[in-house]
Each structure stands twice: as structure tokens, then as C-alpha cells.
Amino acid sequence: MKRLTFTGLVLLICFQSFGQNKKTDYTEILNVIDLWLEAQRDFDRLPGMSVAIVQDQDIVFKNGYGYADLEKKTPMKPETLFSICSISKLFTSVAIMQLWEQGKIRMDDTLSALLPQYQINQKFSDSVPITVRSLLTHSSGLTRDIDSSWNAPNYYFLKTEELKAFMDKTESLYPASTYFQYSNLGMSLLGEIVANESGKSYNSYVEEFILKPLQLSDTRPYLPKEMWRKELATGYGALNRQGIRKMQPFFEINSYAPAAGFSSNVIDLAKFASWQFRLLSGTDPDVLKPSTLKEMQRIQWISPDKKRTWGYGFFIGYDGSGTATIGHDGYCPGYVSVVTIEPKSKIGVSVMINSQGVSIYRYSSQIFSFMNKFNSMETDTTTKNIDLTEYQGLFDSYGLDGETLVMPVKGKLILLDFPTHSPADDITEYKYIKRDVFRKIRPDDKSLGEELVFERDSKGKVSRVRSFSVYMNRME
Known part of the structure; x- marks a missing residue:
């Protein structure tokens, strides 16, 4: 998750700008976008890709993925022409x-x-x-x-x-x-x-x-x-x-x-x-x-x-x-x-x-x-004192789908399978119930559905997650 950590530093600057201008803080969804772009470039076997997102007068996101030159292994950057x-x-x-x-x-x-x-x-x-x-x-x-x-x-x-x-x-x-x-x-x-x-x-x-x-x-x-x-x-x-x-x-x-x-x-x-x-x-x-x-x-x-x-x-x-x-x-x-x-x-x-x-x-x-999608999502304020970042990461679901991303967004967890060409539509939201237990928020009437249960290793770190009878191990 090194890319997520790096991007978080970039987005912190953007958040400060948002605070000064009283604009929507898109940091959480930009982290998701970053990881989706990185994964999708790999799955689509693209040499490289460069992306920038602007909100009015502020560039709130910029990143490069892959290579500007495959043979020379030149990293792609937002500055690449x-x-x-x-x-x-x-x-x-x-x-x-x-x-x-x-x-x-x-x-x-x-x-x-x-x-x-x-x-x-x-x-x-x-x-x-x-x-x-x-x-x-x-x-x-x-x-x-x-x-x-x-x-x-x-x-x-x-x-x-x-x-x-x-x-x-x-x-x-x-x-x-x-x-x-x-x-x-x-x-x-x-x-x-x-x-x-x-x-x-x-x-x-x-x-x-x-x-x-x-x-x-x-x-x-x-x-x-x-x-x-x-x-x-x-x-x-x-x-x-x-x-x-x-x-x-x-x-x-x-x-x-x-x-x-x-x-x-x-x-x-x-x-x-x-x-x-x-x-x-x-x-x-x-x-x-x-x-x-x-x-x-x-x-x-x-x-x-x-x-x-x-x-x-x-x-x-x-x-x-x-x-x-x-x-x-x-x-x-x-x-x-x-x-x-x-x-x-x-x-x-x-x-x-x-x-x-x-x-x-x-x-x-x-x-x-x-x-x-982010603008339409409701915020769950009951989890404001709970650290949901310990659940974030990629989980191995290659037996069925590929990879599953778990990320905190607006006080909830979202799950998103990679690869996907319709990621915003494929997001599933989960509500915090108690430590390591979440329940799916049904998109039709917002009622609660099946459980999402996390398990930990001997050191107390989240190591896998279960949805129904399917287990997914955390990817390092």
C-alpha cells in the first residue's frame, strides 16, 4: 500500500486548500480513484497513464502510472508530455x-x-x-x-x-x-x-x-x-x-x-x-x-x-x-x-x-x-471516533473475481472489486456494527443486509475478511 501512503500526503495539501476555500473534501474518494487507476492500468496492460483532476481553481489530484518509455523504464509522471x-x-x-x-x-x-x-x-x-x-x-x-x-x-x-x-x-x-x-x-x-x-x-x-x-x-x-x-x-x-x-x-x-x-x-x-x-x-x-x-x-x-x-x-x-x-x-x-x-x-x-x-x-x-457517487453518499457520523483505516487494503478474491479493495469513505467501509470498468456503480457500502463486524447497506432501501467479518492474526492485525462463506486473505 505504498502508493496509498504517498498519495495521502499529496491529498493532505489538497485538503488544506479545501479548508481555506470551504470546498468539498474529496480526499477519501481520490484515494479510491488512485488505487483503481493503478490497478486498471495493470489489468488493461497499458504502458503508462497520467491523470489530473481539478476542482475549480485547484488541482486536487495528479499522478502518473506505469512507464513513459517501456524499454527505458522511465516512470510516468503528471509532468510527462x-x-x-x-x-x-x-x-x-x-x-x-x-x-x-x-x-x-x-x-x-x-x-x-x-x-x-x-x-x-x-x-x-x-x-x-x-x-x-x-x-x-x-x-x-x-x-x-x-x-x-x-x-x-x-x-x-x-x-x-x-x-x-x-x-x-x-x-x-x-x-x-x-x-x-x-x-x-x-x-x-x-x-x-x-x-x-x-x-x-x-x-x-x-x-x-x-x-x-x-x-x-x-x-x-x-x-x-x-x-x-x-x-x-x-x-x-x-x-x-x-x-x-x-x-x-x-x-x-x-x-x-x-x-x-x-x-x-x-x-x-x-x-x-x-x-x-x-x-x-x-x-x-x-x-x-x-x-x-x-x-x-x-x-x-x-x-x-x-x-x-x-x-x-x-x-x-x-x-x-x-x-x-x-x-x-x-x-x-x-x-x-x-x-x-x-x-x-x-x-x-x-x-x-x-x-x-x-x-x-x-x-x-x-x-x-x-x-x-461520493457527493450522493451519506456520512455516518457514529464512527467519527473509530479508526476504520485498519481495515483498508487489497484482499485476494482471485478464485472468484480478482482483487477486492476495502476503504473507509464517509464513516463507512466500501468494497470494490478489481478489475472493473464501472467502478462507481460497483461500490458496495458497509455500516460499522462493532469491532471487526460490518453489515451491507442495501442500495434499494438502505436497510442492512449480510455481515462482513474481519479476522486478525496473532499480532492483532487484520489478515482476512469473510463475506457469506467466502474468505479473502489480505494482500501485502
Whole structure:
């Protein structure tokens, strides 16, 4: 349980911050999240993973798991850099909205007027024009990509001059403003608009007017080759049948930089989430006007089946309770990442994994579920003078399930089996009855069910636990 002890020290600092700001103390559930992430990374055989959680303006959790480079055995850290791929689109969208605020462009300006040098064959005669608005909402009708950039093993992305030449051969896939079609090409063209209208290179513009003002010192509009396999994590492919993930080569995004070229870490993206909370609840401009960010995070496009909603650059989703989650993910060769905020709770989550073939939401969405589960749990104050930490630990249930985690949360014990991809839903709560004896709190009516009985060794230390007729030995 060394990781739990270490994390507890980190979370103590967070608790002090909570006390000063009168915010919810999530320490107990963050300890559970930490152990679940550590276990799940092992069971899913991921090379490495980095996670940060922010509550409004405070980073309340940050940790790395596994390795940034398997061959070198470089430990993963929250500071480790990743390709964040399509999360880059958020920074491009912010740049576009800055130009919109300044009156340099309008949402309904056409692509042909802003970039006459890029000729697109519009094969639908009755199509409305492609506009800034339709490019931001992925409803322009443009294809996703126009070449074979994403093909292994040699990932080659077109340079700007080559992109212009390819555009002459490119046809629209759909009439504009008709369907949602995710388009790296469309977002790359928005980056060209930023350069044309600002009079600066795209990279220079976002560095000067977005990254520096937000103090995102570890975020770059490119992948730093000199840092690859050092500060920049090594990327790996999907797990094959032999249980191996092959190392992926370094790649340069070139003309696709506005769509997928940035590098960052979970700490900087947590700061980016805090900036959004700050702007959404304030009145003073900070990189953008508050009203502009709200407009970006308002639904601007909804698919005909009403299952997909999109703002300006941001995806907008809703959980089962109707609570909005807003953000973006990124999938590039060897890397997956996500940054998501829940404006209602002011919780933001950033997760990065240095391998492909895995759903990043399997981790990020469950962190939100953990936090919401914690908020819905009742506190048992009758145990405030009882040390429940002597029961915490991992117990061996490999004969049936795997591992069972026992942890004190809100004056009760919770049990959670590893591995699980729905941990918050799988939590079982137990009420303290007397020393070493607990009873299950039924989720349907909160009445008490079966006993959970702990046994001790000759030194008085908890050594195993019994549920019904099943015994589980404590794991060291």
C-alpha cells in the first residue's frame, strides 16, 4: 500500500486548500480513484497513464502510472508530455473566436472569401457555402482527411504547400451545413485563416495570444522532437493477440498542426480547465470574453438523430442525469488523451495514455462517476471516533473475481472489486456494527443486509475478511 501512503500526503495539501476555500473534501474518494487507476492500468496492460483532476481553481489530484518509455523504464509522471492530437482543435477554436471578437472575421464568412488560394470542388450544386461556423462545428461537408497521413509505419503529414496542391483535387463529401462529419482538414483550414487574418504564423499566434497569457508553459503547437523518449512519452500501438504493444515512431503533423499537432501534459490541461471555470463564472475578459466562451460551449450543431451535439470546437455531452460535460479528446499514433469539464460541479479531468487501442473515456468518465457517487453518499457520523483505516487494503478474491479493495469513505467501509470498468456503480457500502463486524447497506432501501467479518492474526492485525462463506486473505 505504498502508493496509498504517498498519495495521502499529496491529498493532505489538497485538503488544506479545501479548508481555506470551504470546498468539498474529496480526499477519501481520490484515494479510491488512485488505487483503481493503478490497478486498471495493470489489468488493461497499458504502458503508462497520467491523470489530473481539478476542482475549480485547484488541482486536487495528479499522478502518473506505469512507464513513459517501456524499454527505458522511465516512470510516468503528471509532468510527462504527450501528443494531445485533436485537443489541439480547442486552441485553434479559441484563436478563431479571438479574431471574431476583434471583428476580423464573422461566423458566416465563407471559406472561399477568406482563403481564395484553397480551391475545393463543391460537387453539390445546391450546397450553401462553407463558412467559419460550419468549419467550427464539423458540418462543412469536407472530408475527414485528404491523404494517407495516418497509415503506419511511416506517418507522413502534408506540409502547407503540399496541402494547397492536394486541395485542388479534393471534392466535398456532403453539402455544407447538412451532416456532422468530423474533419481534420476543416480545422487545419481554420488554422490557415488564423495566420492570414492575424498576419502571424499560426504557431506564433497561439503562443503569443493563448499559451503565454494562460501560462501553459508545457503546451506547444508542435511535438518537440528533441524531447521524444525523454520528457515526451514514447507512444505504443494497440495490444495485439500476443499481448504486445509495438512502439510507434516519432511523427510531425506539419499542416495538420491546428487540428492535431499540439503537445502538453495533464497539469497544463487541468489549468486550461480552470481557466474555463474562471471565465464562465466571471465578468472580466481573460484571453476571451466570458460571453464568447459561453457561446463556444452552447450547442451550435445537433445531428438529425439528436445523438450528437457540438459547440464551436467543443464537444457537448450529457450524462444520465442531464448534467453537461464539455471538452475534447485526442487520438494520434501511440497516444490518446482527453480534457473534460463539468461546469455544474466545476470538476475537470485530464487523462493521457501512451498507447492506442483503448477508450480514454473508460477512465475519464469513471472519475466523474466516482466524484458524483461520493457527493450522493451519506456520512455516518457514529464512527467519527473509530479508526476504520485498519481495515483498508487489497484482499485476494482471485478464485472468484480478482482483487477486492476495502476503504473507509464517509464513516463507512466500501468494497470494490478489481478489475472493473464501472467502478462507481460497483461500490458496495458497509455500516460499522462493532469491532471487526460490518453489515451491507442495501442500495434499494438502505436497510442492512449480510455481515462482513474481519479476522486478525496473532499480532492483532487484520489478515482476512469473510463475506457469506467466502474468505479473502489480505494482500501485502
